[in-house]
Amino acid sequence: MKISRRKNTKTSDLHTDKTEQQIESELDQNIKVLKELFKDCSDIVFRSFKAGENKAYIIFVDGLIDTKSIQFHVLEALEEIEQELHSAKSVKEKMLSAGTVTETEKLDELVKQVLSGNTGLMIDGLETALVIDAKGGSRRSVAEPETETAIRGSREGFTESLRVNTSLVRHKIRSNRLKIIAKTVGEETQTNIAILYIDGLCAPELLKEVEKRIDRIKIDGILESGYIEELIEDNSWSLFPQIQNTERPDTVAANLLEGRVAVIVDGTPFSLVLPATFWQFLQASEDYYHRFHISIFLRVLRVLFIFLALELPAIYVAVTTYHQEMIPTNLLFSVAASREAIPFPAFVEALIMEISFEALREAGIRLPKLVGQAVSILGALVIGQAAVEAGIVSAPMVIIVSMTGIASFTIPRFNMAISIRLLRFPIMILAGMFGLYGIVLGSLVILTHLCKLRSFGVPYFSPLGPLQFRELKDVFIRAPWWALDKRPTQTIQHDITRQKTHSKPRTPNEI
Amino acid sequence: MKNRTLLLFIWTLLSSILLTACWDRREINDLAFVIATGVDTEKEGKYRTAVQVPLPSAMGGSGSSGGGGGTGGEGPYYVDSGTGKNIRDSNMNLQNRMSRSLYFAHRRVVVIGEDLAEKGMEGAINVILIQPQSRLSTFLLISKGDASEILSTQSKLEQLPGEAIREMAKNGIGMTVKDVLQDLERPGKEPIIPVIEKAKIEIKGKATEEMEMSSFAILKGDKVIFTTNSKESRAVLWLLDSMRGKSVTFPYGDEGELNIKIIQSKLNRQFSIVRGKPRFTLTVKATGTLMENEPNVSLEDPKVYTKALASFEKEIKSEISALLDHSHSEGSDIAGFGWYLYKNHNKRWEREWKKDWGNSLKDMEVKVTVDGEIQRLTNTGLKFKE
Numbered sequence: 001m002k003i004s005r006r007k008n009t010k011t012s013d014l015h016t017d018k019t020e021q022q023i024e025s026e027l028d029q030n031i032k033v034l035k036e037l038f039k040d041c042s043d044i045v046f047r048s049f050k051a052g053e054n055k056a057y058i059i060f061v062d063g064l065i066d067t068k069s070i071q072f073h074v075l076e077a078l079e080e081i082e083q084e085l086h087s088a089k090s091v092k093e094k095m096l097s098a099g100t101v102t103e104t105e106k107l108d109e110l111v112k113q114v115l116s117g118n119t120g121l122m123i124d125g126l127e128t129a130l131v132i133d134a135k136g137g138s139r140r141s142v143a144e145p146e147t148e149t150a151i152r153g154s155r156e157g158f159t160e161s162l163r164v165n166t167s168l169v170r171h172k173i174r175s176n177r178l179k180i181i182a183k184t185v186g187e188e189t190q191t192n193i194a195i196l197y198i199d200g201l202c203a204p205e206l207l208k209e210v211e212k213r214i215d216r217i218k219i220d221g222i223l224e225s226g227y228i229e230e231l232i233e234d235n236s237w238s239l240f241p242q243i244q245n246t247e248r249p250d251t252v253a254a255n256l257l258e259g260r261v262a263v264i265v266d267g268t269p270f271s272l273v274l275p276a277t278f279w280q281f282l283q284a285s286e287d288y289y290h291r292f293h294i295s296i297f298l299r300v301l302r303v304l305f306i307f308l309a310l311e312l313p314a315i316y317v318a319v320t321t322y323h324q325e326m327i328p329t330n331l332l333f334s335v336a337a338s339r340e341a342i343p344f345p346a347f348v349e350a351l352i353m354e355i356s357f358e359a360l361r362e363a364g365i366r367l368p369k370l371v372g373q374a375v376s377i378l379g380a381l382v383i384g385q386a387a388v389e390a391g392i393v394s395a396p397m398v399i400i401v402s403m404t405g406i407a408s409f410t411i412p413r414f415n416m417a418i419s420i421r422l423l424r425f426p427i428m429i430l431a432g433m434f435g436l437y438g439i440v441l442g443s444l445v446i447l448t449h450l451c452k453l454r455s456f457g458v459p460y461f462s463p464l465g466p467l468q469f470r471e472l473k474d475v476f477i478r479a480p481w482w483a484l485d486k487r488p489t490q491t492i493q494h495d496i497t498r499q500k501t502h503s504k505p506r507t508p509n510e511i
Numbered sequence: 512m513k514n515r516t517l518l519l520f521i522w523t524l525l526s527s528i529l530l531t532a533c534w535d536r537r538e539i540n541d542l543a544f545v546i547a548t549g550v551d552t553e554k555e556g557k558y559r560t561a562v563q564v565p566l567p568s569a570m571g572g573s574g575s576s577g578g579g580g581g582t583g584g585e586g587p588y589y590v591d592s593g594t595g596k597n598i599r600d601s602n603m604n605l606q607n608r609m610s611r612s613l614y615f616a617h618r619r620v621v622v623i624g625e626d627l628a629e630k631g632m633e634g635a636i637n638v639i640l641i642q643p644q645s646r647l648s649t650f651l652l653i654s655k656g657d658a659s660e661i662l663s664t665q666s667k668l669e670q671l672p673g674e675a676i677r678e679m680a681k682n683g684i685g686m687t688v689k690d691v692l693q694d695l696e697r698p699g700k701e702p703i704i705p706v707i708e709k710a711k712i713e714i715k716g717k718a719t720e721e722m723e724m725s726s727f728a729i730l731k732g733d734k735v736i737f738t739t740n741s742k743e744s745r746a747v748l749w750l751l752d753s754m755r756g757k758s759v760t761f762p763y764g765d766e767g768e769l770n771i772k773i774i775q776s777k778l779n780r781q782f783s784i785v786r787g788k789p790r791f792t793l794t795v796k797a798t799g800t801l802m803e804n805e806p807n808v809s810l811e812d813p814k815v816y817t818k819a820l821a822s823f824e825k826e827i828k829s830e831i832s833a834l835l836d837h838s839h840s841e842g843s844d845i846a847g848f849g850w851y852l853y854k855n856h857n858k859r860w861e862r863e864w865k866k867d868w869g870n871s872l873k874d875m876e877v878k879v880t881v882d883g884e885i886q887r888l889t890n891t892g893l894k895f896k897e
Contacts, residue, residue: 322535324614329617333570336567340568346538
């Protein structure tokens, strides 16, 4: 399907006031230009001072820099000098004690640096400005990731700061093969993003494709990684997420080690991991941290429950309205007894319950925590007891809907849970119209779609879609670590050895 | 242009799906779930079909307030019957009086009235086989008296009589429609169908009725020829290898009776031809636990054990012989000897025996041997005299 393109879009020059100007030796001239550029920007500070014999300015965004270190490393250091300054290089090398200092001769580069939180230093008589990195200001500190809590495993979550986030990953992978490509996206927001990969593991074609798709983006602003996700995914119309997002540095690290690429976006704790497969969304990072027995059990449980989350209400509707012979007799009688007073057909009943359950869940998320609790208590009463007692819905239906709710909470990734929640309704409608036949048809369509879908060239349903028998040890089950001696081959082509073989622990006698 | 065709396509597709509505939809509360049927004969070759339908609102599920037990009075079910030229016809007649459509997929019990069973019940069973809603795993029983009366006997232990009958059939020898149809089709094998009857019980002057399942109907073809007495009934269990868990009581001399609970029973057929005539030897291997010891004898004593065992074996032998003699004299091969010959000596069966099997049964020699063992004792017998 095509959507009619909006006319007269200016894709190339959104950023109109480009200053390709060189810095001049006349300081006042430069300052004049800059002040014009930063007109009405009350947070930009121009501070003049004497550096030796020369007049100098530092320019910074108030609130983004560490004023103390500027005070100590720049102002005090330069004010003590009593000679005339001739070259920026000597200033940088001899006089400034700040950590990172770069030179620039272009005015627009300076503007960019100032806006991203660095401090610009301009000295009269020099055609080069210095950019001092002394970022500061207040940012959220590293905290536990709220959307992906784990019983066992790292408690660090990404923050909104790109540098902190890359450092968290670097903490986990201390290898020079971990590469971090920096890019800036968003014509107005100038959002920094980082593309992380491990050289030698990640397929070069994949990296090239990711870079290509990100470079294609010409948008005014990127405020969250969701923007990027929607702009680079393979099939926009699919209900299924094709890129995984995570708040956990350990998840990113684990995926990098399996040859995937991560994209971290400044300003959001959610980083992107790609390519993603369907099964990845059914796995939690904890699966690899607990002992394998429970991980196997939990994974099988999740597969079962994702099926229930998708089809349970539909099966109930189909069986009670079309296939009564399939219900065990005694169960049928108790279902019949509770449905006796219900005025609605089973399908309408299911729809009412499912929709009110979804509304309740939405209400609980948006409201402040304290009110949210009241909503959930109220909802439990309304959906549960009162509705049954009033004879609007039957008790088995309440059980079915709550089972479905619980089932959708067992899916570890929220974005997959959303797809399943949405798909539940068409399947229910099919069940209401055609019974089990409709459910089978609907499921077939979904399955076909899943097998057809690709994420950055990797079949979405692999290793089950095209069956790769060897890879199945990390899908429905999680084989013990000593058996996971090969990396998954979906993205890695050459270096697939993860550990030496036969690493199963043995007692000394056995050796 | 391309978009318009696509839209049109989706539009037609959607309307063809959505405008058709849900043709076959039946809500649970539009159905009358038949859990038991009774079939009787009426005058002029008519049938009377009785159905038992539970009343969900009276069964006391959640949402339907009230319901629940109470002694006496009507149970949470409804029995009605209709007449017609055939069974389908009588069902239609019944449907005229019902606000919900009859639904037979949950029928668990079919009771055939005595009269109909004696006239031949193949027609009635065939309807069950042919009708798509019914299940072949439905239990088939024969009632003493009218089947419709059995259906309206309130069981005290279960909410629904149909459920009570099913449980009894399941725990005893339950013959499903499939079993009976198979036996009817097999050459040289006649079906055995349990009989259900009303039993009057009186406790403290209060007379009530319960259903009882203690005897079996012996058929020839699709007609019942006689109903077993209690001795013969136990023999049926021996023949069907179903004695496990049941007990045998036999005398120990004149001193009293011993009771043995069977923990293992196995029937073997041996076949030989003596002077051109088939001869069968039935060997019953019966292992049991001594449960009651009236004469207080010590079975550890080999002499006592041999005597007890001989009496035990004699009891079993007499039971089996009684049944076989009776049914063979009526020409009904309930042990399936003919079926054995059909399977193992098919050519001779087709050539010699098939034609007049019913009559040749009468003077066929069947030897019954019992290989008994009393394996365990639960009660060694306290001796108070000492």
